[in-house]
Amino acid sequence: MAEQLTQASYVLATILFVFSLRWLNHPKTARRGVGAGVLAMLLGVVGTLFDPHIVSFQWIAVGLVVGTLLGVPLSRVALTAVPQRTALSHAFGGLAAGLVGTAKYFLWLDEGVLTQFRVGAIVVEVILGFLTFTGSLMAAGKLQEIIPTRPITYRNQNLVNLSLLVLAAVCGVVLVARPELWPLYPVIVVLSLLFGVLLIVPIGGADMPTVIALLNAYAGLAAVAMGFVLDNKLLITAGALDGSSGFILAVIMCRAMNRSFTNVLFGAFGQVQTSTATTTQKAYKSATLQDAVQVLENASLVVIVPGYGMAVAQAQHRLRELYDQLTKRGIDVRFAIHPVAGRMPGHMNVLLAEADIPYDHLVEMDDINPEMPRVDVALVIGANDVVNPAARTDRGSPIYGMPIIDADKAKAVFAIKRSTNPGFAGIDNELYFMDNTLMLFGDAKAVTGDLVRELSGQASHR
Amino acid sequence: MAEQLTQASYVLATILFVFSLRWLNHPKTARRGVGAGVLAMLLGVVGTLFDPHIVSFQWIAVGLVVGTLLGVPLSRVALTAVPQRTALSHAFGGLAAGLVGTAKYFLWLDEGVLTQFRVGAIVVEVILGFLTFTGSLMAAGKLQEIIPTRPITYRNQNLVNLSLLVLAAVCGVVLVARPELWPLYPVIVVLSLLFGVLLIVPIGGADMPTVIALLNAYAGLAAVAMGFVLDNKLLITAGALDGSSGFILAVIMCRAMNRSFTNVLFGAFGQVQTSTATTTQKAYKSATLQDAVQVLENASLVVIVPGYGMAVAQAQHRLRELYDQLTKRGIDVRFAIHPVAGRMPGHMNVLLAEADIPYDHLVEMDDINPEMPRVDVALVIGANDVVNPAARTDRGSPIYGMPIIDADKAKAVFAIKRSTNPGFAGIDNELYFMDNTLMLFGDAKAVTGDLVRELSGQASHR
Amino acid sequence: MEMGIEAWSLLLVFVLATFIGFDVIRNVSRLLHTPLMSLTNAISAIAIVGSLLIAGEQKTTFTTVLGTVAVAASMTNIVSGFLITDRMLKMFRKPGERK
Amino acid sequence: MEMGIEAWSLLLVFVLATFIGFDVIRNVSRLLHTPLMSLTNAISAIAIVGSLLIAGEQKTTFTTVLGTVAVAASMTNIVSGFLITDRMLKMFRKPGERK
Numbered sequence A, B: 001m002a003e004q005l006t007q008a009s010y011v012l013a014t015i016l017f018v019f020s021l022r023w024l025n026h027p028k029t030a031r032r033g034v035g036a037g038v039l040a041m042l043l044g045v046v047g048t049l050f051d052p053h054i055v056s057f058q059w060i061a062v063g064l065v066v067g068t069l070l071g072v073p074l075s076r077v078a079l080t081a082v083p084q085r086t087a088l089s090h091a092f093g094g095l096a097a098g099l100v101g102t103a104k105y106f107l108w109l110d111e112g113v114l115t116q117f118r119v120g121a122i123v124v125e126v127i128l129g130f131l132t133f134t135g136s137l138m139a140a141g142k143l144q145e146i147i148p149t150r151p152i153t154y155r156n157q158n159l160v161n162l163s164l165l166v167l168a169a170v171c172g173v174v175l176v177a178r179p180e181l182w183p184l185y186p187v188i189v190v191l192s193l194l195f196g197v198l199l200i201v202p203i204g205g206a207d208m209p210t211v212i213a214l215l216n217a218y219a220g221l222a223a224v225a226m227g228f229v230l231d232n233k234l235l236i237t238a239g240a241l242d243g244s245s246g247f248i249l250a251v252i253m254c255r256a257m258n259r260s261f262t263n264v265l266f267g268a269f270g271q272v273q274t275s276t277a278t279t280t281q282k283a284y285k286s287a288t289l290q291d292a293v294q295v296l297e298n299a300s301l302v303v304i305v306p307g308y309g310m311a312v313a314q315a316q317h318r319l320r321e322l323y324d325q326l327t328k329r330g331i332d333v334r335f336a337i338h339p340v341a342g343r344m345p346g347h348m349n350v351l352l353a354e355a356d357i358p359y360d361h362l363v364e365m366d367d368i369n370p371e372m373p374r375v376d377v378a379l380v381i382g383a384n385d386v387v388n389p390a391a392r393t394d395r396g397s398p399i400y401g402m403p404i405i406d407a408d409k410a411k412a413v414f415a416i417k418r419s420t421n422p423g424f425a426g427i428d429n430e431l432y433f434m435d436n437t438l439m440l441f442g443d444a445k446a447v448t449g450d451l452v453r454e455l456s457g458q459a460s461h462r
Numbered sequence C, D: 001m002e003m004g005i006e007a008w009s010l011l012l013v014f015v016l017a018t019f020i021g022f023d024v025i026r027n028v029s030r031l032l033h034t035p036l037m038s039l040t041n042a043i044s045a046i047a048i049v050g051s052l053l054i055a056g057e058q059k060t061t062f063t064t065v066l067g068t069v070a071v072a073a074s075m076t077n078i079v080s081g082f083l084i085t086d087r088m089l090k091m092f093r094k095p096g097e098r099k
């Protein structure tokens, strides 16, 4: 009977997990998706607790309480810290998978019931679990800037890393052949832990979002392997959903950054090419606030292009005020969202949503680009690479071929940034030198605030 | 070892079946989809032949040869006979499922290994299989017009049908409770066969396509049930793909015909409402061929709307010639395809493809409608309901709410049909009485041929 | 009616395959709905798997006859279903491609 | 390494679930990619299922300790993952809807 309940709750949980993700296809149903996910997880846990092998709930209770106590504060972090929270979470997920695999190995070793299939599954689980553990910790450290974010490289780095992984795999194969050779087990664990660290060392902090998506996939695959170890299908379905999600997000990010996929899989990326910045001093045109306000007031269609700088400056609330001021004057204002603007997928959307900007005003790149020639003012706020026309025109540019928002096609462009420094890709941006571009130098939050003050001041003058 | 091969080929076959259907999402990859399907089926068959329970291949060979001999001619039917061929095929599928279930029941009865679960699965398989068998035969008969196509109804029909099904289900439940009560088994079979016949009797021939899609779903579900009986996962995955396909196609047809879904599930449809045709004689305007040709020659954008009449008249090749004549004159010609034009989903597409019209000239309803006001001539060929503006305007009409192709919004409309008779839904069509509509009475093939001759004649005059 | 672990596993496979079916079929081009009907018709002939087992086991004459008929019926669907689908698909020309 | 029937069944489930995963994730709105990352992060905490079994079996002190740590780690992900996802999604206003 207990068996029936467990199985029924697992099947139901699988269905709910699928709906949970499916409902994320629209903001209207997305919160229902979270509900479905919670219910599915609950069913999974309760179904498992019916298992007759569970003899005591004491330590389970301890674990659940500790987890809850840790989880609640972790969910309260600032939105800017979401990437490092996610990374930390992956570390926990990897750890759990690694520990369960380890426990099972030694239990079955004692009981003499280690089959080759079981050992194979355990080895995969443990390698994936422990490399996700240390890799994610490193990623979280770099994002939080506890660990230096710049890529650390040395000669033959890829070779060293690859050898470590191959060594771990070889140990695994031997262990499958001779399951009783238990001293190999800790060797595999240590190699995996080490590999996780070394994998992240050469990758720059700014490239962490792609890495995090991949680690998400690895955590999912570790859960799948655990499912093979424990002969548990819920672990497999949920883990596979997770694995495909991480994988697809990584691919989307790569495409939007015009990186090849192998480039990601082998972790050999993130070396910021600062060298490409040409230092021939061309002329920027600066605008005064008053100029900008005047042009804005006379526009009928304004497109705001936010980027990483907007996120760093936390300028989204000021931007909202600007939006209000402009719409009050009957000006049509849209936000143009590039898929990799900022530092994680969907970064701009979350920040602008936080500032209560209705999501139907956030227009995707492909939908806004055909409109750009009709646009009176494109207001670029802390965005750089995602509006760099070199991606369209300059075959030699490292970002050539990356799809961009065609801000340069608007009738006038204002760009808010602090300096003449390049963005993530480390390259100059022709957009800033164009005839119809005016620079508004300064912090995104401050400048936007000034614009708002100027606009509202004028409003009260009337 | 044989076991390993079987299982491996089953997993591979499942993957290939999924890709087979997935590749149908574009004509470019569609033929590859057929290849994948064939390979999957081959893997399924070969994997099964490894089964150690198979002791002799003699009767298997006989079956395979007979099947091939029957199958090849069945694949050579005219395209107009595709619906009845499909129906006949479903009958064979249902029969196979029913026979296998029957064989298993009596085998296991003899061996005394009938569990409740097995009996339950067999009952579902057999009911679905046999009702699909007779139901599909009836459907094929009506489509081929061997059986009278008009709906045959009598009082309490739905009640009688439902009672039969309930009775079969009750017998099934009793059999599950007491698996050894074998005399119940033939009762279930007979009831299912009878139910299949009675299900189709009240449905008009023109409604058969929807019925066929549903029977497709039933055949798939019968295969799923067979999978539960035989503990075979390939049957389950392939059957489920099939079941969902039939189901979705039925839903699509219902939506496009503005029928409710319960309406379909309970089979209570197809009563052609000839009564609604209002007989107030309004005035049609007839055009001469010369008028029509002149207007066509001066058009710059012509949209051709084909319907069931084009299929009946086999006018697609003439239509191709017309298309050639017009494009030769630099006129932009598109085909507007309504999702339920004709009598089966995708009917127009196949016929026009047969006439070598490139598929990118076939425009879906939703894409052509916004263009209609710009269109100089809408040429309606044997279509009626799918261009009936009553669907947009007349709340009392039986087709009110059904999405249509807005031919009435074109600057001029020519309609080719044989008479003033209504179409499938049995209702008059305002379109024909409109000021800018001219009728070209006659058979679709003949009239189109005349138009082509007139056009090419004129071409040689110059 | 207690369900064994294996039965639950079959149920799970059914649920998963149905999800896939709905997703995949919804993405099939409208253009190809007629070939889709005959392709799924061919796929439903997977019932041949069960038919082969019955016909090949040769336990009793009765079941062998049923099995052989079932094999013939399924094989008919396989052959005609795939052939006619391919015949229809061959007719869909690429844009610009004319015979 | 021979695989039992059960192992093949697990493999099939993995294949099917991966198909579903790819289809479902591809349809997630771009707007919601950040919440998607934290939701799947929460879902990957399904590893709690294995952790519970180890912690509850109490076979040896060693495995109980590992199990309890694993339960705590997974539970942290569940709680923080779902909560933060919901927090983010709450911020997405319907068109026209302002606080």
Ligand SMILES: NC(=O)c1ccc[n+]([C@@H]2O[C@H](COP(=O)([O-])OP(=O)(O)OC[C@H]3O[C@@H](n4cnc5c(N)ncnc54)[C@H](OP(=O)(O)O)[C@@H]3O)[C@@H](O)[C@H]2O)c1
Pocket (backbone or CB within 6 Å): A206, A207, A208, A209, A210, A253, A256, A257, A306, A307, A308, A309, A310, A312, A313, A339, A340, A341, A342, A343, A344, A345, A346, A347, A381, A382, A383, A384, A385, A386, A387, A416, A417, A418, A419, A420, A421, A422, A423, A424, A425, A442, A443, A444, A445
């Ligand atoms: N979204 C993702 O998933 C993801 C993941 C990995 C990598 N990336 C990469 O990140 C880049 C994103 O492009 P992006 O255009 O959003 O950003 P970006 O190219 O990195 O440019 C950001 C700009 O913002 C300015 N800025 C920084 N802080 C500011 C502040 N407080 N106030 C005003 N301006 C400030 C900087 O110029 P100043 O220093 O002169 O102010 C900089 O030029 C792309 O290259 C993308 O490939 C994205």
Ligand SMILES: NC(=O)c1ccc[n+]([C@@H]2O[C@H](COP(=O)([O-])OP(=O)(O)OC[C@H]3O[C@@H](n4cnc5c(N)ncnc54)[C@H](OP(=O)(O)O)[C@@H]3O)[C@@H](O)[C@H]2O)c1
Pocket (backbone or CB within 6 Å): B206, B207, B208, B209, B210, B253, B256, B257, B306, B307, B308, B309, B310, B312, B313, B339, B340, B341, B342, B343, B344, B345, B346, B347, B381, B382, B383, B384, B385, B386, B387, B416, B417, B418, B419, B420, B421, B422, B423, B424, B425, B442, B443, B444, B445
């Ligand atoms: N496609 C599907 O999947 C499907 C399935 C089930 C039902 N249906 C239903 O079928 C209907 C399809 O609409 P439709 O507009 O294509 O067809 P329709 O409404 O049935 O009209 C066909 C018209 O063609 C004319 N016609 C018949 N033979 C002809 C010939 N040889 N030459 C010239 N004209 C001829 C008829 O008028 P004359 O007699 O005056 O010539 C008739 O008005 C819809 O009501 C739909 O709901 C479709």
